[in-house]
Amino acid sequence: MRPSNTFPFSSEKKHRCPLSHDVAVTVPAPTAVASATALRGGPVAPSRSRLRPLGPDEISIDGGFWGERQALNADVILAHCETWMERIGWSANFDRVVDGTVGRAHSGIEFVDSEIYKLLEAMAWELARRPSPALDARYRALVARVAAAQEPDGYLHTSFGHPGQPARYSNLEWGHELYCFGHLFQAAVARLRGGHDDELVDVARRLADHVYREFGPDGRSAICGHPEIEVALAELSRALDEPRYLELARLFIERRGNGLLATTVLFGHEYFQDDVPVRDATVLRGHAVRALYLASGALDVATETGDRALADAVALQWRNTVSRRTYITGGMGSHHQDEAFGDDYELPADRAYSETCAGIGSVMLSWRLLLETGDTAYADLIERTLLNNVLASPREDGRAFFYTNPLQQRTAGASPPEDVLSERAEASLRAPWFEVSCCPTNVARTLASVALYFATADAIGVQLHQYGDASIRTTLPDGRVLALQVRTGYPFAGDVSVTVLEPVTAAITLRVPAWAQDAATLTVAGATTRTAGGSVVVARTFAAGEVFTLHLPMEPRIVHPHPRIDAVRGTVAVERGPLVLALESPDLPDLSAGTSGGPASTEHAELDLTRPLRSTPTGATASIALRADEDADARPWPYAAAAAAGSPAPDRAAEVALTPYFAWANRGPSTMRVWLPVAPTT
Amino acid sequence: MRPSNTFPFSSEKKHRCPLSHDVAVTVPAPTAVASATALRGGPVAPSRSRLRPLGPDEISIDGGFWGERQALNADVILAHCETWMERIGWSANFDRVVDGTVGRAHSGIEFVDSEIYKLLEAMAWELARRPSPALDARYRALVARVAAAQEPDGYLHTSFGHPGQPARYSNLEWGHELYCFGHLFQAAVARLRGGHDDELVDVARRLADHVYREFGPDGRSAICGHPEIEVALAELSRALDEPRYLELARLFIERRGNGLLATTVLFGHEYFQDDVPVRDATVLRGHAVRALYLASGALDVATETGDRALADAVALQWRNTVSRRTYITGGMGSHHQDEAFGDDYELPADRAYSETCAGIGSVMLSWRLLLETGDTAYADLIERTLLNNVLASPREDGRAFFYTNPLQQRTAGASPPEDVLSERAEASLRAPWFEVSCCPTNVARTLASVALYFATADAIGVQLHQYGDASIRTTLPDGRVLALQVRTGYPFAGDVSVTVLEPVTAAITLRVPAWAQDAATLTVAGATTRTAGGSVVVARTFAAGEVFTLHLPMEPRIVHPHPRIDAVRGTVAVERGPLVLALESPDLPDLSAGTSGGPASTEHAELDLTRPLRSTPTGATASIALRADEDADARPWPYAAAAAAGSPAPDRAAEVALTPYFAWANRGPSTMRVWLPVAPTT
Structure with a gap:
């Protein structure tokens, strides 16, 4: 017995899986596939499941x-x-x-x-x-x-x-x-x-x-x-x-x-x-x-x-x-x-x-x-x-x-x-x-x-879940061999190219990340179509060496937290592709020429949402309002009536690099923040 | 040897101690006063200090x-x-x-x-x-x-x-x-x-x-x-x-x-x-x-x-x-x-x-x-x-x-x-x-x-630091006896009346809390004057039974946090007199007649700053925008692009009681918050 797809998160419910439109192939609903042998598979090898994990030999x-x-x-x-x-x-x-x-x-x-x-x-x-x-x-x-x-x-x-x-x-x-x-x-x-x-x-x-x-x-x-x-x-x-x-x-x-x-x-x-x-x-x-x-x-x-x-x-x-x-x-x-x-x-x-x-x-x-x-x-x-x-x-x-x-x-x-x-x-x-x-x-x-964790197989083909340079060679239950090569600059670049190495008729499914919203496109046989979030299936008879490419949008984007997350109210994060970006102190300019003097701090940074984000090869730049550290005596009590509250005018605004969160703290001691307060618009 | 008043927090630096203006008495600067005996004083009895603590006999x-x-x-x-x-x-x-x-x-x-x-x-x-x-x-x-x-x-x-x-x-x-x-x-x-x-x-x-x-x-x-x-x-x-x-x-x-x-x-x-x-x-x-x-x-x-x-x-x-x-x-x-x-x-x-x-x-x-x-x-x-x-x-x-x-x-x-x-x-x-x-x-x-902890003495009089109904009888170093009775509805009411029970020439100092800003007044001998934060000294020859009164402002007030306190960005608190107020769930109206149904939650409350706070005997009322609890499926991922973020329109706005924080959780299990998100002004 296996759970049916009445799961709360069955894919039908939340994600569309459009076929690519250049071929008319009926793709049957995925069915349970038994693992070929007990010795096959990755860290997890269910005896029955909708998708079959691939082993290190595949x-x-x-x-x-x-x-x-x-x-x-x-x-x-x-x-x-x-x-x-x-x-x-x-x-x-x-x-x-x-x-x-x-x-x-x-x-x-x-x-x-x-x-x-x-x-x-x-x-x-x-x-x-x-x-x-x-x-x-x-x-x-x-x-x-x-x-x-x-x-x-x-x-x-x-x-x-x-x-x-x-x-x-x-x-x-x-x-x-x-x-x-x-x-x-x-x-x-x-x-x-x-x-x-x-x-x-x-x-x-x-x-x-x-x-x-x-x-x-x-x-x-x-x-x-x-x-x-x-x-x-x-x-x-x-x-x-x-x-x-x-x-x-x-x-x-x-x-x-x-x-x-x-x-x-x-x-x-x-x-x-x-x-x-x-x-x-x-x-x-x-x-x-x-x-x-x-x-x-x-x-x-x-x-x-x-x-x-x-x-x-x-x-x-x-x-x-x-x-x-x-x-x-x-x-x-x-x-x-x-x-x-x-x-x-x-x-x-x-x-x-x-x-x-x-x-x-x-x-x-x-x-x-x-x-x-x-x-x-x-x-x-x-x-x-x-x-x-x-x-x-x-x-x-x-x-x-x-x-x-x-x-x-x-x-x-x-x-x-x-x-x-x-x-x-x-x-x-x-x-x-x-x-x-x-x-x-x-x-x-x-x-x-x-x-x-990058790919799986089912009765009719393979599913690519994570993107990176990879080689796949697997045999489907009916004996068809699917041999693929994936090439991509992911997670920094958005093109994922799949080469089918040997001729085969099969369905190759690519995940379209939810963050891509409706901006991903797929190029198959020279034709480019827009794809929705969820996944896209390329189901066709492939010639040896045939290439198709998923294009994921890599423009940096602003992300707002749920209003009930108190800790980050009034802030936004910046993501680029699959990466969460962060502001880290080594990227801040020195404010010593500014009105307050002293080094800038990520604790004083605010993001100016009226200025555009710009993409860099691995992250983004953003307009950041900065100020120097406040003197300890400036506010002996940190709670004040309306008139006295709010941010003082920033000492300086600058285009500052936002870099992948995963890479932070590789340049010596630093301060960092993912959630950036939004600068007041006045 | 005692530390001089070069302390970073000497009173001269931050707080003015204006004399009340109805009498012309020169008040000498406070000086060190030795405790009379080792057995005298409260929990703390320094051998030398600017102010002398009073003991339980005083x-x-x-x-x-x-x-x-x-x-x-x-x-x-x-x-x-x-x-x-x-x-x-x-x-x-x-x-x-x-x-x-x-x-x-x-x-x-x-x-x-x-x-x-x-x-x-x-x-x-x-x-x-x-x-x-x-x-x-x-x-x-x-x-x-x-x-x-x-x-x-x-x-x-x-x-x-x-x-x-x-x-x-x-x-x-x-x-x-x-x-x-x-x-x-x-x-x-x-x-x-x-x-x-x-x-x-x-x-x-x-x-x-x-x-x-x-x-x-x-x-x-x-x-x-x-x-x-x-x-x-x-x-x-x-x-x-x-x-x-x-x-x-x-x-x-x-x-x-x-x-x-x-x-x-x-x-x-x-x-x-x-x-x-x-x-x-x-x-x-x-x-x-x-x-x-x-x-x-x-x-x-x-x-x-x-x-x-x-x-x-x-x-x-x-x-x-x-x-x-x-x-x-x-x-x-x-x-x-x-x-x-x-x-x-x-x-x-x-x-x-x-x-x-x-x-x-x-x-x-x-x-x-x-x-x-x-x-x-x-x-x-x-x-x-x-x-x-x-x-x-x-x-x-x-x-x-x-x-x-x-x-x-x-x-x-x-x-x-x-x-x-x-x-x-x-x-x-x-x-x-x-x-x-x-x-x-x-x-x-x-x-x-x-x-x-309510009062101290020095060479010329007593200092009232905390307000409540109290009796004081102390002897100054030169033998003068100062006998006072304090009557007040503090911390809920703002009038503090001091009756001098026996005739004496002395200085009686009253603390004017910083939260009172410039709105406190003092009534001595029928004349009322405005006082600033810090303290006010009533220095005169008192007749037996003479009364003077400090009036502290008890209107509820909005308090903003320092912009660097990330956890409460975009929120305000409400204080009334010396009390921090809180919003507690037993005071919320039921939303079952609202569009979403279900009980309201302090987690969904926002304070409408465009509507006035009103004073109540022990707290305040405020205009609170409320909504019912969101369905768990409404946002499967709690971070979203700008278009999808922000608060949905509230189900209801209501005048809701804010009560003293110290009294919360006396009415059975409840939710509570001191810092209230500010409702967007549209």
Whole structure:
């Protein structure tokens, strides 16, 4: 059983999918396509879904914007993660289990095992993408150390159960044992999807069997404080064709929301998503990463078990969360206190938590909903989140990362040192590593597998969801081979050209982002037609080498926030193509020649809406009214009667560059803002 | 040595103090006045200061608005605190020390001793205010239990040092031992200032001597994670005329800011004010209560030691904090994460932490600066903070309290149960008690002693700083007796009448709040003159029974936020007299007859600035544009191009009551906002 397209977000409801008009081909409605084999697919491979994900053998990024990022990941980020965890002793925790010293010499917080597993997953995807004997050796060496620490009964964790440590499962709320297991399972899935059934898979199998015995139908009725094992077990079940793992995932999902977890002064049931059963919840709440991982696992279970009510609940949660609890960058989570979603429309720019991992969790959830429904709204959010939240995390050189991704930086802080652990939350510059370092390894595994979110297939063709230089070669169920090459300057340029490499009759669907409104056009066989948002289908008999091109509008545009988002009332943002732009202090002119003197600040900037935005190769320029910093004595009390309020006249107006948000904080300490106050029109 | 009036906030600089013009009396500049005896004065009694605080034998509240609150405190709140702490075993911790069971049966978090001490302080002030044999018996019984738990060497804490507990001083960062001691010292000071040198004072003396041995010049160079002992030791030194305690306070102040405290993942040096030496800091930062208690202690030390640089540093910190890091309610602290100050102008209404205890700390600091300098700006902030932050904490019935005091409540939550402990931070309604329950007892001690913040004396007369029905009888240094009675409907009505009960030649100074601008008038001997903000002095030879009256303007007024406070851009607040008003959902009309149907929400309200505000007996009415809640599907993505943005036309405009912020949430679950979006003028 699979959910029908009565999903709240079925594509028919919100997005038109016009055919290109130069050919008259009837395109049947998409139908469920079973994965060819258990070993095929990307991070997610539903046994049935509207769209079929492509595996690393079917799609690869081969250059351009995303190619650069995958190369940075392969060449720098993987080694950065590996080196840091070796240096601070996290990897050695596994060796300490073997030599019996882990009880007194464990390094790091309780869930550092998960960072090793996310690195293994990243390595596995990277090896599937581009074989490398050197990386393969590093991967195998690390797997061997992990495997050596596995207990005879399958249990595997470096913080519990050894002499001098708390007992196994003695702290399910905060111990993160099952959470760590989940990341090991996802690493094993990556290995399987790359075509390898190796030692890590064996370890995962033994560990999953152990967890099934402990927490399955005959085990204790308990859950982990941090969801993750649910989504991982569902996928491991798919990859190994083992229904017990799916059943265990289902049990974890169903148990949740009944107050099984003990709460503390600051962390209540909502924090853990243990307040309301998943199928009864209407919006994501509590700790954002936990909420997103849980919803992803719930949808996997719903898909495999044909539980439409559960699938509908997850889709409703996505809709209510995206419409009221999501930043313009796609970032989620507005509370530092508990790394949590706030109330509807509670979206402060300065205190945006927008954890990088929450962005990755959002991509995971949206991808599952996209496969399930085919609705391009999910692909739109993936694009926005990847480009404007997840990609903001790594520094240009790949050696430092944002954990939180605020949309406003008021003061230019100091550079974190390159050689020490940083706190996680407060940063005005990226830090090389964190005491809780979930984000760098999460970025690594996402970049290594990002091509697998770019396209899907169904019975009649392929669907392009994300744009970058890529090669696709896939076989449709009836044996037709579709071989494509995509070339584009995206996300900076708007033309996406698709070359069909071999003759075929098929339908190729391209997403038209909602931000393009009605301004996108499609050129097929020399004829250009305007397309609406949603998607456009080119269904025809292609000759070898035939090219068609989607043209997306790249003029910078003003975006207004919903009037209920109090935190950014009276401001606008500027977007260009799929990118959210930001004003950053290095781009401001010096005001020392102005009336007030001193450096200009992004805190004093206002956007003059009466002057046009102008496009630049990667961003825009805008007319910005600037003033110097106010003297502290000027207003001893910051609230005043009408006569005294309002902005003083600006010291200067200037054409200032707005640059992609994801690239901010790569030029030393700076201030920044995405939402720009609108200059009064007088 | 005392600091001269070169203070940044000397009254000459910002506030004019015009003489009333009906008499020609030369008023000498205020000079330092030594306290008559160590036993005299309120919570603070500097050995030298510009203004001399009055003790409970010199001033009392005898009715009216504040009389009601002191009666509620005496009749309900003290017993509420006492009963709760008995019920949940916090008081019994002292008994458990005696019977040897505290190591395995301690109740509550590490610093619950401090709640007992704050209750004792509240009882001591209440007994000084109005003797009561019944309360005296309760006080003495509780003191006896505390005293019985003191160790032979003077140490006294129920969470450390007993069998089964961590060693004394093994966790200075988080153990709060010295913090608890400080509250015991303040209770002893209250007892001394009430004229009693009793068992609690003996306990305090022994404990302070112990601390001096452990942490004094010959002891360990360490500090407590939570400042409090500094301000308490300085006062105990004054009350007992014991210079060693002042020296110890000075050492704690000087040691701070040098990274002595170990930090954690989430709590760095700034959180503890251990990042910068107190004398080098320019603004309050980190945990707000800690910062305010520390600054208060630093000023006490500066005053007593004649350390002008330190006093100037504290005054600068106050000025920069008030001008950039303070809510319109006087609330301080905008981060939930670490209960901390945010950056300059980072003042979200919805996530205002504005802890009640921070408001009390702000009053403590401003009062010390007022005594030191005579600057009415400090008294203005005390008024604002008492009425709009501290008084917001207790429920009307005195049986529940706000810990945080947000300026916007988006959703009407559930009522916390009346019989269980609540989490501290998140509340849409007041809770009866908290696991960390610092605020109720802090409110209790503040209400019991609040009269002592109302007036001061100097060589030539008295100064009235806060307005309420009160009686004052004090003797000036030259033997003149000044006996006054104050009668007023303040804070709801603007007339403050002062009757001089006995003939005297003296200067009586009345604060003219800054919010009154130039609209206040003074009527003396039948003649009315306009007064400016700051203060007005009535200096003359008074006949017995002579009355003069200050008239403060009570028309509601619009207040605009500083343009750099992003969180409330495009909104205004309404104040009336000293009160900040709020829009609360119970005052909204039902929109069910409107076009959209459903209940109106404060989240959808906009203030129509083109229509006049009207005064009501306690607040105002305003023209509010209302609309019903938007359907969740109306905007699947909350950011849109210009054409789609902006507010839809309101469903209805209505005259709606704005009520005092401090009184909100007394009518069941509700939503509320202080800052009202301004309706577009079209």
